[in-house]
Amino acid sequence: MIHRLTVQTDGPGMYEFTPELAAIVADTGVDEGLCTVFVRHTSASLVIQENADPSARHDLERWLERLVPEGDPDFTHTQEGPDDMPSHIRSALTATSLSIPILDGGLTLGTWQGVYLWEHRRRRHARRLVVHLT
Numbered sequence: 001m002i003h004r005l006t007v008q009t010d011g012p013g014m015y016e017f018t019p020e021l022a023a024i025v026a027d028t029g030v031d032e033g034l035c036t037v038f039v040r041h042t043s044a045s046l047v048i049q050e051n052a053d054p055s056a057r058h059d060l061e062r063w064l065e066r067l068v069p070e071g072d073p074d075f076t077h078t079q080e081g082p083d084d085m086p087s088h089i090r091s092a093l094t095a096t097s098l099s100i101p102i103l104d105g106g107l108t109l110g111t112w113q114g115v116y117l118w119e120h121r122r123r124r125h126a127r128r129l130v131v132h133l134t
Contacts (some may be wrong), residue, residue: 001028003131005037009119012065014057015047017129020115021110022107031105034131038097043087043121045094046129052113064090087120094118102133104130 003024007017007077025035039046050056068089098115101108109115115125 001030001133003028003133005129005131006078007129008097009027009044009121009125009127009128011116011124012119013061014116016051016114016116018051018107018109019134021115021131022055025102025133028133029105029134032103033134035100035102036097036134037100037115038130039117040128041047041091041125043084043091043122044125044127045063045091045096045118046098047094047116048098048100048109048113048119049116050074052112057116061132063080064093066103068093083120088115088127090118090120 005017005020005024007015009015019039023037038044049060068086070082070086072086077085077088100115117129119125119127
């Protein structure tokens with residue numbers, strides 16, 4: 001079963017969509033299986049991360065900004081702005097797809113785990129995701 005999901009972003013950061021994903025799984029009636037999520041963009045990524053304390057996400061975002069800063073003079077892919085190439089690298093370093101087991105009709109996430117789209121660009125986007133349930 002294939003489903004589509006859109007996550008609206010307002011700039012860099014992690015946007016949790018766990019409730020929307022859980023609703024898709026619940027609506028399908030799949031009791032046991034696998035939920036695969038894929039982001040259809042090259043400047044955003046997907047992560048499973050702590051959803052209890054926002055400082056964990058903040059620290060991860062700041063760390064990745066330091067690891068891949070804007071304005072590197074070696075970047076040649078700059079036509080879409082100074083945040084474009086760093087966004088591609090950040091996406092390559094994280095993940096563009098996730099697989100989450102389904103048991104008892106729900107996602108088998110841990111107590112403090114949430115599913116996030118990690119926006120790496122500065123402007124707003126409507127990020128398209130594909131959800132595949134087997």
